[in-house]
Every structure is written in structure tokens, then in C-alpha cells.
């Protein structure tokens with residue numbers, strides 16, 4: 001894969017999406033997500049933030065328009081190749097989606113495990129990351145025992161563990177107190193400095209005020225971007 | 228992720244080692260849950276029933292076959308007593324005459340004592356045959372593969388001994404053969420029904436047990452697992468369950484046959500056992516029977532594993548399908 005910095009990581013062109021016969025949730029979205037960029041995605045509840053993230057994560061197909069990712073038109077990619085593309089994307093779901101029968105450690109290590117890596121090769125990395133997100137004491141705990149904020153941090157750690165090229169986070173600070181939110185934001189910023197593009201969907205204004213970053217605001221199906 | 232290391236001081240070594248202790252990595256598919264146990268039970272029961280049916284049907288078929296062969300292996304010559312007939316001579320003559328025909332092997336005269344025993348149930352003990360006009364029998368064993376010419380034998384017999392009557396059991400044999408064939412067919416039918424029930428039950432029970440694991444498939448898929456990887460994780464899990472369940476059922480069936488066979492051999496010649504033996508033949512199912520049980524276990528394991536694979540592949544296909552059809556909101560909530 002050539003890493004031509006001029007080519008954006010993701011490019012949307014006149015993308016529209018409707019669920020079934022419903023109204024168009026997203027209309028004529030045209031934007032780029034450059035490599036190594038950092039942006040917030042915001043807008044009122046129900047504006048379509050999660051929907052847009054799902055488009056970015058290849059778990060929805062647009063009703064119309066063109067999406068290019070990693071320099072490829074995604075409508076021409078066969079479905080067998082999606083796992084390989086998803087491995088380059090980290091995602092934090094709004095509802096976390098941790099597996100309840102795996103410990104925090106195992107949940108965070110899961111992306112590496114499904115890539116066929118040996119446990120000895122990643123154990124210290126996973127433990128280090130867990131400590132960094134403040135879960136060092138909770139590595140052997142099952143998710144049902146974790147608090148909302150702890151689950152959130154586990155979900156974030158899972159998205160970060162394989163150093164994705166782009167991180168998509170849906171309300172990653174929705175369940176934590178402001179100091180922890182700031183800490184997580186710092187984690188995202190650090191990750192971004194190391195070269196990962198970051199998209200954070202949030203309606204937490206105080207969080208956005210802490211960083212000078214690109215803001216993508218969704219309202220009534222349209223997207224406005226403030227650099 | 229060394230670069231992400233916090234800038235604070237590192238914790239002291241002992242504390243660090245304590246934190247590092249991670250439990251042995253658990254399986255991706257949870258090893259024990261309620262639907263897994265239920266599936267194992269269903270598989271054990273179906274395997275038990277299938278093995279029992281297989282053993283039972285093969286037993287009945289073997290018995291039906293032996294009816295045919297035992298009966299047709301012998302013919303009898305009956306000689307009715309008559310005034311002036313020297314019964315013992317007539318019996319010997321009849322035997323000798325019959326043995327001149329090609330296809331006969333040996334002849335036995337049923338002597339007085341044996342005849343009395345035969346009649347005992349009807350006429351009581353202490354019977355004096357001389358006082359009764361009781362017909363006497365000569366049993367001729369024949370070569371089944373090369374039977375003698377019964378018509379010629381019958382003709383020759385009635386010419387020399389008019390009181391002789393040759394019974395080649397033709398009617399009996401025909402009826403028994405028909406009955407044996409019917410029994411074998413019914414047995415095959417029952418076997419097919421039980422096997423179909425087993426296949427359907429195992430397939431649906433496996434799918435039922437999988438439906439509770441859909442979220443696992445989804446998460447694995449979304450963290451970048453390939454379909455083949457996800458499927459193989461589930462296959463491993465279901466192979467284990469089905470092998471356990473099917474072996475339990477198969478062993479239980481084998482044990483039942485072994486116990487029944489021991490019981491039969493120990494109580495041989497009691498009326499109950501004789502009845503059971505007449506109906507079902509001997510309970511020993513032989514090594515082919517145990518081979519059959521083993522085959523059933525393998526088939527069930529294969530079936531379960533294959534169903535698991537196909538179901539997981541289908542689930543992933545459905546998850547991907549929602550990609551191409553945003554209107555589908557039934558299965559996925561983003």
C-alpha cells in the first residue's frame with residue numbers, strides 16, 4: 001500500500017443514506033478525512049452520527065454516492081476483503097460490545113487474537129495499554145462486573161490495541177467523569193500524534209472545547225465542517 | 228505500545244508482577260452455557276435412540292434371516308401308523324430312500340422317547356406310544372444350495388410306503404420368508420425414520436444453541452476476524468459438545484446391549500428368555516453392531532460441526548447483507 005499523503009484516507013462524494021423507505025438521514029455528504037487528522041463529529045441526538053460512523057466502518061452501504069477508503073472505491077470491493085479493511089479501522093461502539101464471557105484483558109486482546117497472533121507476543125502490550133486507560137486492576141474481571149466508564153475504557157483499548165490507521169469512536173466519553181474524559185482525550189491525541197486519524201462522535205461541548213480540532217457538525221442530514 | 232507508556236514512575240517490581248498475572252486465555256466461544264448443555268442432552272438422547280434402533284433392527288433382521296435358513300434346512304417325512312405296518316422298518320426304509328436322492332445330507336429318525344417328549348405338552352407325561360396311533364417322523368437335512376427334487380422324492384416314497392407323507396415345509400418357508408422380508412422392511416423403515424429424526428433434531432438443536440451466540444459472531448466479525456476463523460472457532464466448540472453427547476448416548480446403548488446379552492445367557496432356557504429369544508434373537512450385536520454405534524457417533528459429530536459452520540457462515544453473510552440493504556433493521560442495531 002503506497003502511503004501517498006496527498007490522497008485522503010477517506011473520501012465521501014454526494015453520499016446519501018436512508019433506512020428502508022424512511023427519510024434520508026444523511027444527504028449529499030461530501031468531505032474528506034485526511035490521514036493523521038483529528039476531528040469531532042457532532043450534532044443533535046438522532047442527527048445521524050452513529051449512522052455516519054457505520055458508513056465509515058463498512059457496516060452500512062450508502063444508498064447513493066461514492067465512498068473511497070484507503071484509496072479504493074468500496075462499492076467495488078468483494079466482501080471477503082472487508083475483514084482485512086476492518087483491521088485497519090478501530091471502532092468504539094456506543095454500546096461497547098464487549099464479550100461478557102471474556103475478561104477485560106481477553107476482550108482487549110481479541111483483535112490480535114483473531115489476527116492469529118500468539119499470546120506471548122502481545123501480552124505485555126495489552127497489559128500496558130490497560131494500565132494506561134486505568135484498568136490495570138481490572139484485567140481479570142468480566143465485563144458485567146465493570147462500571148459503565150470501565151467498560152467504555154475497555155472498548156477504547158480494544159479499538160486501539162492494533163494501532164489502526166483510523167479510529168472511530170462513538171460517544172467515547174459518555175460514561176466517564178470529566179477528569180477521565182480528559183485523560184481519554186489525551187490518549188486519542190497521543191494516538192493521533194503517532195499517526196492515526198481520529199473521528200470522535202460526541203455532543204460533549206466541554207470536551208470539544210479542550211482541543212483546537214476540526215468539527216464536523218451534522219444537522220438535518222447535512223454536514224458542516226469547521227476547520 | 229511503548230510510546231503510550233505513561234510518564235509517571237513505574238510501579239515497584241513485585242506489584243507489577245502481581246498485576247501481570249492473567250488467567251489462561253479462555254475460549255472465544257463460551258465453553259459452557261445452558262443451551263450448550265441442552266444441546267448435549269439432545270444429542271446424547273438422539274444418539275442413544277439411533278444406536279438402540281440400529282442394534283434392535285439388525286437383531287430382528289438377523290433373526291428373520293435365520294428363520295428362513297433354519298426351516299428350509301430340514302424336511303420331514305411323516306409316517307402314519309396303519310394295521311400291518313412295521314413302523315420301525317418303514318421309518319428306516321423311508322430314511323434310506325430319501326438319502327438316495329442327491330441334495331440330502333443326513334436323516335434322523337425321531338425315536339419313541341423323542342416323539343413322546345414332543346407330544347408331552349398335549350398328552351401329558353408317561354405316555355405309551357404303542358397304545359396310540361401316533362405318526363412318527365424322519366428328519367432329513369438337506370443342502371439348501373442344492374435341494375433335492377421334492378416331487379420325485381414324494382412320488383418314490385408314496386410308491387414304497389403308502390403311509391408316508393413328505394413335508395418340505397414349502398408353505399411354511401414361503402410364509403416365513405414373506406414375514407421375514409416384511410420384518411426386515413419395517414425395520415429398515417423404522418431405522419430410516421429414527422435417523423431422519425436424529426438428523427433434523429441435531430441440526431435444529433445446533434442452530435438453536437448457536438442463535439444465542441450471534442453477538443459473538445458479530446463482535447468477532449467487527450474486530451476483523453475472517454469468516455473462516457469465526458466458523459472454525461464455533462466448529463471446535465460444537466465438535467466437542469457433539470462428541471461428548473453422542474459418545475455418552477452410544478456408550479449407554481452399547482452397555483444396554485451388553486447387559487441384555489449377559490442377562491440372556493445367564494437365564495437361558497427359562498420361558499421368559501425363550502420368548503425374548505424367539506422374538507428378537509440373541510441380544511449380542513457383534514462387532515458390526517459396535518461398529519455401527521461408532522459410525523452413528525461420527526455421523527452426529529460431523530452433522531453438528533457442519534451445521535455450526537454453515538450457520539455461522541450464514542450469520543456473517545446476513546451481517547454483510549445489512550451492509551447492502553440499510554433498510555434491514557431486524558437483525559442489527561448499530
Ligand SMILES: Nc1ncnc2c1ncn2[C@@H]1O[C@H](COP(=O)(O)OP(=O)(O)OP(=O)(O)O)[C@@H](O)[C@H]1O
Nearest residue numbers: 019025044045046047048049050051052556560561
Ligand atoms: N437501523 C435503523 N433503522 C431505521 N432507522 C434507524 C436505524 N438506525 C438509526 N435510525 C434512525 O436514523 C436516525 C439517526 O440515528 P443515529 O443513531 O445515527 O443518530 P445519532 O446522531 O447517533 O444519535 P445519538 O446522538 O442519540 O446517538 C434516527 O432518526 C434513527 O431513528
Ligand SMILES: [Mg+2]
Nearest residue numbers: 049050094170
Ligand atoms: Mg449515536
